[in-house]
Amino acid sequence: MKPGAKLETTATAALLTLVACGFVYFCHWLSWPVVDDAGISFVYGRTLFEGSGFRATPNSQVVEAFSSPLWTMLLGLSVPLHAAPEAFAWWSGVLLGAGALFVLGLWGPASEGRPLRLEDAVAPLLTAAFPTFSAWVSSGMETGLFAFTGALAGALALRGMRLEKGAGAGWALGALVLARPEAPLYVGATAAVWGLWSAFAWRIPWRAAGRVLLGLAVVAGGWAALRWWLFADVVPNTYWAKRLWDFNPTGYVESFRAANSWTFGAAALGGLISLLLGSTRARAFLALGFATAAVLFALEAKGDWMGEWRFLAPAAPFLGAAVAAGLSSARGRMGKPWPTRAIAALAGVMLLLATGAAFDQAFARRAAVKGNPQFAFSAVQSRSRGVGETLKGLGQRRPLIGFPDLGGLADALRDAEILDVGGLGDKAIALHTGNLTAMDDYLESEGPPVLVDCHGPSGYLSGLKRLMAWMEPAGGSTYKLKGLTADEDPRCPDGKAAVLAAPPEALLEALATDITASEPQRAIRRWRCAFAYQPDERLPRAAELRRLADVAMDRSHVEEALGALEPALRYASLATLLSAQDAHLRRRTESLRARFLPNPKKP
Numbered sequence: 001m002k003p004g005a006k007l008e009t010t011a012t013a014a015l016l017t018l019v020a021c022g023f024v025y026f027c028h029w030l031s032w033p034v035v036d037d038a039g040i041s042f043v044y045g046r047t048l049f050e051g052s053g054f055r056a057t058p059n060s061q062v063v064e065a066f067s068s069p070l071w072t073m074l075l076g077l078s079v080p081l082h083a084a085p086e087a088f089a090w091w092s093g094v095l096l097g098a099g100a101l102f103v104l105g106l107w108g109p110a111s112e113g114r115p116l117r118l119e120d121a122v123a124p125l126l127t128a129a130f131p132t133f134s135a136w137v138s139s140g141m142e143t144g145l146f147a148f149t150g151a152l153a154g155a156l157a158l159r160g161m162r163l164e165k166g167a168g169a170g171w172a173l174g175a176l177v178l179a180r181p182e183a184p185l186y187v188g189a190t191a192a193v194w195g196l197w198s199a200f201a202w203r204i205p206w207r208a209a210g211r212v213l214l215g216l217a218v219v220a221g222g223w224a225a226l227r228w229w230l231f232a233d234v235v236p237n238t239y240w241a242k243r244l245w246d247f248n249p250t251g252y253v254e255s256f257r258a259a260n261s262w263t264f265g266a267a268a269l270g271g272l273i274s275l276l277l278g279s280t281r282a283r284a285f286l287a288l289g290f291a292t293a294a295v296l297f298a299l300e301a302k303g304d305w306m307g308e309w310r311f312l313a314p315a316a317p318f319l320g321a322a323v324a325a326g327l328s329s330a331r332g333r334m335g336k337p338w339p340t341r342a343i344a345a346l347a348g349v350m351l352l353l354a355t356g357a358a359f360d361q362a363f364a365r366r367a368a369v370k371g372n373p374q375f376a377f378s379a380v381q382s383r384s385r386g387v388g389e390t391l392k393g394l395g396q397r398r399p400l401i402g403f404p405d406l407g408g409l410a411d412a413l414r415d416a417e418i419l420d421v422g423g424l425g426d427k428a429i430a431l432h433t434g435n436l437t438a439m440d441d442y443l444e445s446e447g448p449p450v451l452v453d454c455h456g457p458s459g460y461l462s463g464l465k466r467l468m469a470w471m472e473p474a475g476g477s478t479y480k481l482k483g484l485t486a487d488e489d490p491r492c493p494d495g496k497a498a499v500l501a502a503p504p505e506a507l508l509e510a511l512a513t514d515i516t517a518s519e520p521q522r523a524i525r526r527w528r529c530a531f532a533y534q535p536d537e538r539l540p541r542a543a544e545l546r547r548l549a550d551v552a553m554d555r556s557h558v559e560e561a562l563g564a565l566e567p568a569l570r571y572a573s574l575a576t577l578l579s580a581q582d583a584h585l586r587r588r589t590e591s592l593r594a595r596f597l598p599n600p601k602k603p
Contacts, residue, residue: 039407170215
């Protein structure tokens with residue numbers, strides 16, 4: 001390496017380090033709170049590491065309410081490490097985001113097989129200045145992880161194209177799939193660019209492609225199988241919960257583009273220069289493909305209720321990567337004859353000016369982003385502690401409650417069984433979104449909850465007639481079960497004292513008698529009463545309850561065969577509750593509910 005090139009490489013490495021450190025400081029300056037959606041990942045990770053599986057609390061449903069399994073498991077490490085969850089989430093996201101910037105700077109060397117050069121620092125610099133990206137990376141969400149795995153997958157894919165190797169890219173793409181649900185779009189962009197690059201090179205790298213597919217299949221296929229086994233579904237619960245949401249997706253994307261018009265313009269110019277001048281086409285197209293994937297997902301998800309374009313923040317690094325690719329193309333043409341050199345110089349100057357304008361526009365937005373923090377995990381946590389005090393006064397050991405804002409709620413009320421009426425952490429609510437009759441039936445027949453909250457995403461509860469017939473106002477948007485006191489619970493057959501006086505063997509016998517007497521609803525109420533108040537040693541063992549659940553499910557099959565859908569549904573509900581919310585039984589229960597109470601609006 002020539003002395004001048006070595007100096008440039010050293011200076012670029014130092015600059016990348018400074019950019020990463022400056023990015024950490026910028027995230028600290030923004031001081032965005034860890035948002036409640038990040039709390040969802042934490043509480044699921046916490047319950048997992050505490051030994052109760054993927055649940056919001058140990059007594060809640062087994063359901064995939066989180067967006068990123070990899071991030072959920074990473075945040076769960078705060079339990080064995082005895083780390084404060086918010087600080088752990090903040091630092092994990094920010095450090096991974098900083099790592100993503102550094103890896104992004106390696107796209108040029110990975111693609112072209114050369115040392116670092118100064119233009120390689122442009123993408124990290126532009127991304128670090130992007131306040132939307134910094135805000136979401138420091139929000140406790142998985143944005144930093146997704147950016148890091150995306151940057152790493154891109155670097156390894158570009159290296160694999162050049163050297164016809166693909167094992168590393170396959171494993172990195174697999175990790176990307178575990179980082180966010182839109183990752184298949186990024187995998188598709190990688191496959192398209194690699195395929196076009198191979199076609200133009202007139203060779204098919206079968207061995208490299210096989211290695212990519214092997215790594216991807218092991219990770220993504222393994223998670224798909226585990227997902228079905230754990231959750232009885234092939235998509236996360238958020239897919240069902242959000243499928244009817246609509247936040248004007250075209251307006252969502254257009255407002256993001258307008259707020260960052262110079263960044264989009266510089267990225268488009270970088271891609272055009274790479275296309276016309278050559279040598280970095282694969283890098284530019286992969287960068288623009290990744291950015292396009294973020295836009296397509298935002299459109300498919302129909303926008304988002306949160307501010308500052310959460311779904312589009314991951315596009316920022318790859319817009320910057322397209323700019324850097326254009327600068328590399330212009331520089332690569334500078335040694336050519338003077339007409340080509342003049343064109344390259346003009347293209348480079350134009351791109352630098354556009355990049356400078358993008359920096360200026362990004363920095364101008366910093367104060368607005370800083371002054372607009374999103375819904376904080378700590379605020380929900382604080383409010384939920386007050387709910388916990390109310391429940392404690394009612395003698396509830398394992399209260400059944402219907403509330404939204406799952407993150408802070410599940411962290412504050414660890415013993416509760418939470419019906420997430422926002423839908424993210426509740427399979428029944430999610431599957432019956434838009435079918436209020438079925439949702440009403442679920443909440444009333446399998447409960448009812450002792451407290452429900454009717455604000456924001458749970459405002460629809462006030463219109464559920466069967467449920468609200470059991471409830472009375474308790475202040476603000478909260479409703480309490482009528483007749484519920486420290487001494488009595490209207491759900492308890494023959495009174496609370498009678499149910500609680502029964503030893504475990506007597507409770508099992510009473511539940512079996514209810515099943516034999518064709519009283520599954522009475523059995524559900526009996527179980528709700530016992531489960532809410534009895535200490536662990538006064539409840540039947542899990543294996544005994546599971547055997548009784550099998551009996552109830554057998555009765556459900558018999559009733560279904562006879563065409564009696566309502567009894568079949570009630571027995572299935574009982575079986576699901578007695579089995580500690582087995583996800584496969586829950587799936588069958590909600591299938592019966594959908595048949596018994598079909599959505600009148602569904603064609």
